Amino acid sequence: MSIEVRNLNYIYNEGTVFEKQGLRNINLTIEDGEFIGIIGHTGSGKSTLIQHFNGLNKPSSGTVLYNGDDIYKKGFSKKQLRSKVGLVFQYPEYQLFETTVLNDVKFGPKNIGLSEEDIDNNARDALEMAGIPKEMYNVSPLELSGGEKRRVAIAGVLAMKPKFLILDEPTAGLDPGGKNEILSLIDNLHKKDGVTIVLVSHSMEDVAKYATRLVVMNDGEIFISGTPGEVFKKYRELEKIGLSAPQTVYFLKELKNLGYDVNTDIITPDEAVREIVKKIHVKRI
Amino acid sequence: MIKSENLVYEYKRNISDNKEDRIRVLDGLNIDIEDGQFISIVGHNGSGKSTLARHLNALLMPTGGTLWVNGMDTSDENNTLSIRQNTGMVFQNPDNQIVASVVEEDVAFALENIGVPTDDIWRRVEKSLATVGMIKYREDAPNHLSGGQKQRIAIAGILAMKPRCIVLDESTAMLDPGGRKEVIDAVRELNSKEHINIILITHYMEETIYSDRIFVMNRGRIVMDGPPEHIFSDISMLKKYNLEAPQAVYIADRLRKEGFVINKPVLSMDDLVSVFADYKIGVGNVDRGKKS
Amino acid sequence: MLRDITIGQYYPTGSIIHKLDPRVKLAGTFLFIISIFTFENFLGYVVSLIYLGTVIFISGVPLKYILKGVKPIIFLIVFTAAIHLFFTSGDDVLWKFYALKITFTGLKKAAFMVIRLLFLITGSSIMTYTTTPNRLTEGIEKSFGPLKKLHIPVHEFALMMSLALRFIPILMEEADKIIKAQSSRGADFEEGNIFKKISVVVSILIPLLVSAMERARDLALAMDARCYHGGEGRTKMKPLRYTEKDYISYCIIFVYMVSSVAIGRFI
Known part of the structure; x- marks a missing residue:
């Protein structure tokens, strides 16, 4: 299974005075089982790009293939596509509208026409995965805390059992506890349930920790892509477009400059600690 | 100067038709903040941070105890307007606090409210926009600005009132890293150059390392209070309150547990690098061979 | 899709019309609308057209933009015209088909209605194209200011x-x-x-x-x-203050009112 973006261009307000190029010549293939991190500053085209993955935006030229099929071809069911390619918007808690948590999560599976039994099972599974306790199933979503609302909204997409899950800054505005709950939920989906993940994030630390591949966007184009190690090695280029590498990368680079023989490909704090313990021999107590 | 004695805030919630529940959000706070300080307040959601912030400019009144801002009791309604001039507030969502459709008119809003003469308004608006580096956007529509720029406009709107204190209630939560830096840089400068008291409420621990003092809040109480090097010396306590330490602090803590001698406070990666530089010149450095 | 709706679009050109006090433009638009509903002959509309055309020309707003405002209400115009056309009674019948008949009076009334609606829309859109919503609001607040004495929260x-x-x-x-x-x-x-x-x-x-x-x-x-x-x-911060051009505009509006109503009603 795969999502393939081919020569995609997207122009906002095409044919009006407000015309503006949103995306320029994007080529990208998302393979089964990947965990892709998309980074780039605000306005670089990240959100516009991911809204093409499930056919919400229509490209000005180029196309998107799902398992080799053109999703913009006549007769291609967008509804089925959207159940396979789940998209979680930024601040998704603002889409909750039903009277109870459980009913809200059922909205997606209902729309794609599942049987009553499947709808119920899917919804309950999704809520369990999202770590929502059973006693909350019948309360109004408006009564939940910010972090809980966010997880219910994610469950609303998971209930369609997507093979691909795309999340647009899912941890924005949460406290550290809420943020970690969401990230470990995503990590579990990837590792245990084999869901392919596309995570749009501003946090270099988060994508360094989880992603298997990074796509860096700038001004509507793919600026660099590759494994996190490869991308963060080019930190000078990232700085040119207003981004940076995780702090750990700079730290190890400084240690190397001091004359310590450490591996500078390391990008997460835990690996850095292991590397220092292994390579730097000073008196310890 | 901000001082409180046994500050309590409670509200009633209806559980059923005739049963009420009292929720205690602030549970006997005693704070004492001197002028010109940079204070950070951290704590997980629901710990009472925002409720405390809203007391500081009399948006909420205590249900028990007393809070004085600049010597004025906040529960006396005659003081409300003076307190709000004295202590400005920047909120979380940049869009929802901009009133006017032109940047300079938004900055003027508070001045119009307190009846400043027109000529003075122009002077003060100009000066505050220049201070936050937004003067060239004065005639723009706020809708076209970035999140960080919108928050700087909000800061300018407060600055125009010539306040002694600015409270930022999670004002960086919805911004990208660039926007966060803009806002933090702006308030750090106001603190150091104009000696304006800054009270920064945030989830990003990295933003708090420059503060004079950090308050950690939990269940409506201040459970830790001290300079950053004190707060971040005990990661296990932070974990208990559902908080994280900045990455450099985390790495230093792990290394200490591995037996590394780190005697000076570590808050940033620069501090951590200097620890290893010290090893090179022999401070605390004896090659330990391969044992342990 | 929802962004296509345009309410109070502002079209900056920096013309003298743009720089007028919003109260002048409010009064001008209001009186213009009154004038077009008082005319009883076509000559009045000729005067209005010259006046309106001159204002549009000075404002520098392209005619295309102004006509765009008419588009959403074309249905309304056609509908009103049809009602007047087919359901006006009179002896001067021009055409008859069962209950439907077209009279000369009806034809005239329909034409008047179409012209009135077109002038109404273009006249008020020239106000919104040349005045920012905020200035307009200020103008309204100041114009209706005296109502505050009646405890109306202006x-x-x-x-x-x-x-x-x-x-x-x-x-x-x-x-x-x-x-x-x-x-x-x-x-x-x-x-x-x-x-x-x-x-x-x-x-x-x-x-x-x-x-x-x-x-x-x-x-x-x-x-x-x-x-x-x-x-x-x-x-x-920006209190409304009349300047010379505003007083001159008031005079022009007065001259227009007197002349157009005189021509439209009494010739």
């Missing part, structure tokens, strides 16, 4: 209007986003029976309402925090 109404204008684009964007989010959850705006369609509409309206209320609450807090306490004792 300042509050004006503030509400300007806040609504500021939040319209934000809420439109939000609506767009919610529609996309619900589409991602399989919501379908075309297919399905009436119950499904209602549930889809609810799935958009409720979140929009919740978010609008939240914004309103935030905004009220932010205004309180910045010392807002009603219109009393308020000063203005």
Whole structure:
């Protein structure tokens, strides 16, 4: 299974005075089982790009293939596509509208026409995965805390059992506890349930920790892509477009400059600690 | 100067038709903040941070105890307007606090409210926009600005009132890293150059390392209070309150547990690098061979 | 899709019309509309057309933009014209088909109606194209200021209007986003029976309402925090002050009123 973006261009307000190029010549293939991190500053085209993955935006030229099929071809069911390619918007808690948590999560599976039994099972599974306790199933979503609302909204997409899950800054505005709950939920989906993940994030630390591949966007184009190690090695280029590498990368680079023989490909704090313990021999107590 | 004695805030919630529940959000706070300080307040959601912030400019009144801002009791309604001039507030969502459709008119809003003469308004608006580096956007529509720029406009709107204190209630939560830096840089400068008291409420621990003092809040109480090097010396306590330490602090803590001698406070990666530089010149450095 | 709706579009050209005091433009537009409903012959409309055309020309707003404002109400114009055309009684019948008949009086009335509606729309759109919503609100607040003595909350109404204008684009964007989010959850705006369609509409309206209320609450807090306490004792950064060109404009408006009504009614 795969999502393939081919020569995609997207122009906002095409044919009006407000015309503006949103995306320029994007080529990208998302393979089964990947965990892709998309980074780039605000306005670089990240959100516009991911809204093409499930056919919400229509490209000005180029196309998107799902398992080799053109999703913009006549007769291609967008509804089925959207159940396979789940998209979680930024601040998704603002889409909750039903009277109870459980009913809200059922909205997606209902729309794609599942049987009553499947709808119920899917919804309950999704809520369990999202770590929502059973006693909350019948309360109004408006009564939940910010972090809980966010997880219910994610469950609303998971209930369609997507093979691909795309999340647009899912941890924005949460406290550290809420943020970690969401990230470990995503990590579990990837590792245990084999869901392919596309995570749009501003946090270099988060994508360094989880992603298997990074796509860096700038001004509507793919600026660099590759494994996190490869991308963060080019930190000078990232700085040119207003981004940076995780702090750990700079730290190890400084240690190397001091004359310590450490591996500078390391990008997460835990690996850095292991590397220092292994390579730097000073008196310890 | 901000001082409180046994500050309590409670509200009633209806559980059923005739049963009420009292929720205690602030549970006997005693704070004492001197002028010109940079204070950070951290704590997980629901710990009472925002409720405390809203007391500081009399948006909420205590249900028990007393809070004085600049010597004025906040529960006396005659003081409300003076307190709000004295202590400005920047909120979380940049869009929802901009009133006017032109940047300079938004900055003027508070001045119009307190009846400043027109000529003075122009002077003060100009000066505050220049201070936050937004003067060239004065005639723009706020809708076209970035999140960080919108928050700087909000800061300018407060600055125009010539306040002694600015409270930022999670004002960086919805911004990208660039926007966060803009806002933090702006308030750090106001603190150091104009000696304006800054009270920064945030989830990003990295933003708090420059503060004079950090308050950690939990269940409506201040459970830790001290300079950053004190707060971040005990990661296990932070974990208990559902908080994280900045990455450099985390790495230093792990290394200490591995037996590394780190005697000076570590808050940033620069501090951590200097620890290893010290090893090179022999401070605390004896090659330990391969044992342990 | 919702962004196509344009309310109070402003078209900056920096012309003298743009720089006039909003009160002058409000009065001018109001009197112009009164004038076109008093005429009894076509000559009056010729005077109006010359006047309107000159104003449009000076404003520098392209005619294309002004005519765009007419588009949404074409149906209304045709409908009103048809009613007048077919249902006016009179002896001067030109054409008859069962109950339907066209009279010369009807034809004249229909033509008057079409012209009136066209002038009404173009006349008021030239005001909104040359005045920012905020200036317009200020103009309204100041013009209706005397009503404050009757305890009518003029300042509050004006503030509400300007806040609504500021939040319209934000809420439109939000609506767009919610529609996309619900589409991602399989919501379908075309297919399905009436119950499904209602549930889809609810799935958009409720979140929009919740978010609008939240914004309103935030905004009220932010205004309180910045010392807002009603219109009393308020000063203005940009108070409205008449200048020479405004007085001259008032004279021109007066001359137009007298001449057009004289020509339109009594010749």
